[in-house]
Amino acid sequence: MANSRAEQMVARLRDMQVASAGIVASALVSVDGLIIASALPSDVEEDRVSAMSAAMLSLGERIALELGRGSLEEVYIRGEHGYVLLTSVGSDAVLTALAQVEAKRGLIFLEMRRAADDLAEMLE
Amino acid sequence: MANSRAEQMVARLRDMQVASAGIVASALVSVDGLIIASALPSDVEEDRVSAMSAAMLSLGERIALELGRGSLEEVYIRGEHGYVLLTSVGSDAVLTALAQVEAKRGLIFLEMRRAADDLAEMLE
Numbered sequence: 001m002a003n004s005r006a007e008q009m010v011a012r013l014r015d016m017q018v019a020s021a022g023i024v025a026s027a028l029v030s031v032d033g034l035i036i037a038s039a040l041p042s043d044v045e046e047d048r049v050s051a052m053s054a055a056m057l058s059l060g061e062r063i064a065l066e067l068g069r070g071s072l073e074e075v076y077i078r079g080e081h082g083y084v085l086l087t088s089v090g091s092d093a094v095l096t097a098l099a100q101v102e103a104k105r106g107l108i109f110l111e112m113r114r115a116a117d118d119l120a121e122m123l124e
Numbered sequence: 125m126a127n128s129r130a131e132q133m134v135a136r137l138r139d140m141q142v143a144s145a146g147i148v149a150s151a152l153v154s155v156d157g158l159i160i161a162s163a164l165p166s167d168v169e170e171d172r173v174s175a176m177s178a179a180m181l182s183l184g185e186r187i188a189l190e191l192g193r194g195s196l197e198e199v200y201i202r203g204e205h206g207y208v209l210l211t212s213v214g215s216d217a218v219l220t221a222l223a224q225v226e227a228k229r230g231l232i233f234l235e236m237r238r239a240a241d242d243l244a245e246m247l248e
Contacts, residue, residue, distance in 0.1 A: 044191070052187045059183050060201050063176045067168070067222055069203030076200050077184050079193030098191055 005122060009037035012118050020111035022103025024082075027096050028089060028119055029053040036093060036123070044098065053096040056086055074109065087112045090120040129246055133161035136242050144235035146227025148206075151220050152213060152243055153177040160217060160247070168222065177220040180210055198233065211236045214244040 003011070009028060017023045017039060027038035027046070033054030035046050061072045075086040083099040085108060095116050099108055127135070133152060141147045141163060151162035151170070157178030159170050185196045199210040207223040209232060219240050223232055 048190055052190055055183060056187060059179060063180060063201055063208055064203035066172055066176055067208050068205065069201070069208055069222070070205035072201065072203055074200075074202040076198075077187055077193070077196065078198040079188035079196055081192065081194035084187055084191050084193055098193070 006037055009119060009122055010039055012115055012122070013037060013039040016097075016111050016115040019114075020103070020108045022099045022108060023097045023111075024100060025049070025098040026115075027053070029094050029096055031057060031092055031094065037119075049096060049098075052084070053086060053094050056084075057088075057094050060086070076105065076109075083108075085109065085112060087116050089116045090123060093119070093123060095119060130161055133243060133246055134163055136239055136246070137161060137163040140221075140235050140239040143238075144227070144232045146223045146232060147221045147235075148224060149173070149222040150239075151177070153218050153220055155181060155216055155218065161243075173220055173222075176208070177210060177218050180208075181212075181218050184210070200229065200233075207232075209233065209236060211240050213240045214247060217243070217247060219243060 013026045025040045025044045027049045028036040029050045030036055033050050035050045038046055056075055060075045064072045073088055077084040082101045085097045087095050089095050095112055137150045149164045149168045151173045152160040153174045154160055157174050159174045162170055180199055184199045188196045197212055201208040206225045209221045211219050213219050219236055
């Protein structure tokens with residue numbers, strides 16, 4: 001029996017985390033801030049990730065447009081202890097990942113972009 | 125006669141733009157959203173850059189803390205037509221740069237970090 005679409009999306013998130021060592025948590029969030037699928041460790045609250053993702057997406061879109069950078073594609077926030085990365089998934093969702101400070105950003109963005117393409121197809 | 129501190133800061137921003145081909149505009153903005161110094165082309169409004177910088181800084185700090193990434197160090201937003209990059213300057217200001225889409229991000233962050241260190245000293 002085929003897995004449900006939700007299970008397939010979670011599996012795709014887990015594959016991404018395996019492919020790019022350094023991602024410790026990831027979630028697919030709708031533009032209005034609801035979790036579609038997630039692969040989060042127990043110490044990361046789903047509600048917090050979805051709320052922050054939606055807020056960042058909204059402000060990021062506004063900044064990119066107001067400062068003449070066109071429509072939003074990627075955001076990355078570096079803190080002292082690691083990264084938060086967001087990439088758009090079609091026009092209705094965003095893929096958010098948390099990564100450790102020693103992670104290779106180039107690799108992470110590459111794997112996120114690949115996962116985002118696959119997830120966009122699953123959402124269609 | 126020595127240049128004023130404001131002139132020195134603008135000169136430092138211009139040097140950064142020369143050192144990292146791809147930065148088309150830059151500004152040093154206080155955490156409350158006031159321009160301290162800027163090197164902007166005529167089609168980029170100072171008020172818009174300062175408002176967006178302060179909004180991004182505020183949300184970026186909140187996201188980094190809420191998602192356990194520690195205090196905010198850098199933000200980058202990629203749009204279809206280019207980047208907006210922010211890096212903290214001491215605890216009271218942020219350096220914002222607009223870059224073209226073909227710009228080399230690694231080089232830009234390196235030059236921004238160097239400029240931020242110099243600007244932090246000038247602000248002391």
